[in-house]
């Protein structure tokens with residue numbers, strides 16, 4: 001699996017520094033209410049520099065300047081965190097934009113082929129792309145077969161085969177045809193292509209806060225309001241005690257108490273999570289999908305093209321009854337003359353390879369019966385009235401029985417033998433007669449078992465859903481090591497499985513590549529389409545795996561969990577921190593008037609002023625210190641969520657209480673020489 005590198009270049013860092021200042025604009029800051037309160041505090045302290053006694057008692061100019069400066073840096077640090085996270089995406093977007101050149105397309109019109117700029121192509125247009133040319137837009141191959149270099153998009157240099165019909169028909173604009181010639185129907189209007197979406201995604205242009213983020217933000221804002229009320233009413237109590245509290249001191253107290261650490265890092269955590277998914281060559285259409293993947297309980301996978309390579313190839317014609325392999329081959333081929341699926345074409349290839357053929361006149365003028373996931377059959381209705389079908393054995397059996405035909409002995413036995421070997425048997429029939437079977441072979445992608453074992457450790461159940469027969473399904477399920485499988489499932493059955501799991505309160509992920517998977521991909525909480533798959537599958541999904549490696553869902557789930565954990569850990573840390581600051585500042589504020597407060601000065605800080613400044617400085621520098629953690633995410637190992645939770649509470653809760661005691665004390669040791 002390829003991993004995109006995402007490094008912090010000097011350019012990204014210097015851009016982020018610039019952005020930190022631009023983001024000081026109060027209109028931008030308003031989006032983050034916690035930091036907006038800090039900015040208001042900063043502006044008030046600046047104002048007090050010019051009008052020191054505006055609110056009565058004043059503080060020393062030195063103290064006032066210090067508070068103002070520390071608040072400014074608190075804001076800059078928070079902005080820097082966000083800008084840094086955004087910067088990586090922007091850099092990626094820039095390199096993608098280079099891929100997006102305007103090229104000439106060979107558009108098929110009423111008057112033949114016409115050269116038009118790719119930007120003029122609309123949904124539904126048909127173009128021809130030949131060897132050496134760039135594919136001018138996203139689309140579906142409707143004729144032909146070609147190998148395509150998709151490295152511009154996937155980073156993977158090995159060419160991939162794209163062909164009409166079946167699950168490998170989608171092509172992406174900006175990729176290059178390196179052999180043969182294909183006809184492509186364009187499926188997206190200008191500005192809405194895959195590349196366009198990818199650019200705006202990594203740029204974060206369309207980034208919306210996720211429901212989780214909004215909920216956490218609400219909590220943070222509520223906390224801020226509570227502390228604001230506390231700090232505003234404090235002077236009245238102090239007055240009652242005969243103590244005069246200065247405004248910069250109150251602002252310092254407020255800023256220390258409100259959750260600035262998590263408030264400053266929250267959006268960076270979200271952006272970095274999306275970025276980490278992209279580094280694994282998975283495009284997440286929303287942050288919500290990334291988060292949801294962190295809570296996934298069940299994963300539904302389709303078999304062909306997802307767990308297996310999906311190049312189901314005819315490898316043998318197996319006769320039943322008194323028929324010969326040659327007869328099976330000929331009728332199988334007749335049923336496949338117009339079948340554009342890889343299965344269909346492989347039947348014709350096998351017949352060719354065996355040196356056999358059939359008179360072309362037989363199929364002339366025949367009506368083509370396209371393969372459908374619902375019928376699980378394909379074939380032709382010949383001009384002379386005979387109907388030829390091939391398809392899933394149970395489907396063909398039913399079709400033959402419906403016409404009053406008999407099921408030959410030996411059919412089940414032979415089909416079972418193919419299925420137990422992991423192959424897919426297709427029965428071949430003409431009207432009431434079943435001639436035999438086509439043996440379709442497919443291979444399980446390597447490393448699946450280990451990956452499914454890992455998912456089990458994460459507490460995730462894996463279910464393989466396939467349109468194939470129960471025996472083949474059982475063999476492949478055992479070989480790949482999934483927890484359960486469902487065979488002979490139609491598109492609606494895949495949805496039903498997902499709904500059933502969801503009804504039990506589970507969060508469900510689905511991976512698939514076919515058009516028949518599209519409804520299920522849309523129904524799932526997290527739908528991951530293989531990039532090799534059809535346009536419909538990719539459009540229904542909320543993630544696309546550019547490497548078409550279904551086991552990568554492990555990385556996606558890990559990143560999702562990491563994202564949720566990082567946010568939880570830093571929230572715990574942030575709030576636990578405030579407790580220590582409380583001990584630093586409150587005694588300091590009242591110590592002069594109430595000497596008994598001294599017992600609370602457990603940190604033995606130098607003076608009230610140094611205590612307040614030290615707490616405020618700690619509050620500011622903890623933000624940049626935690627940026628690496630926010631960007632990289634807290635370490636994640638597969639284990640149960642309850643163990644994870646208790647471990648996190650211990651590390652970040654306890655750490656959050658202890659760290660500031662040490663930090664503030666150390667800073668105080670330095671600050672005492674300055675005040």
Ligand SMILES: Nc1ncnc2c1ncn2[C@@H]1O[C@H](COP(=O)(O)OP(=O)(O)OP(=O)(O)O)[C@@H](O)[C@H]1O
Pocket residue numbers: 301302303304305339341343344371372373376377378390391392393424425426465466467468469489490514516
């Ligand atoms: N071109 C074809 N003509 C006739 N029958 C086919 C053809 N392709 C597949 N079948 C039969 O239809 C069944 C369902 O195929 P389909 O591609 O819908 O499976 P699926 O639901 O996507 O499951 P999976 O991809 O997991 O195997 C196959 O198992 C096979 O028996």
Ligand SMILES: [K+]
Pocket residue numbers: 255256257258259260261578619
């Ligand atoms: K704080």
Ligand SMILES: [Mg+2]
Pocket residue numbers: 167302303304305513514517
């Ligand atoms: Mg499929």
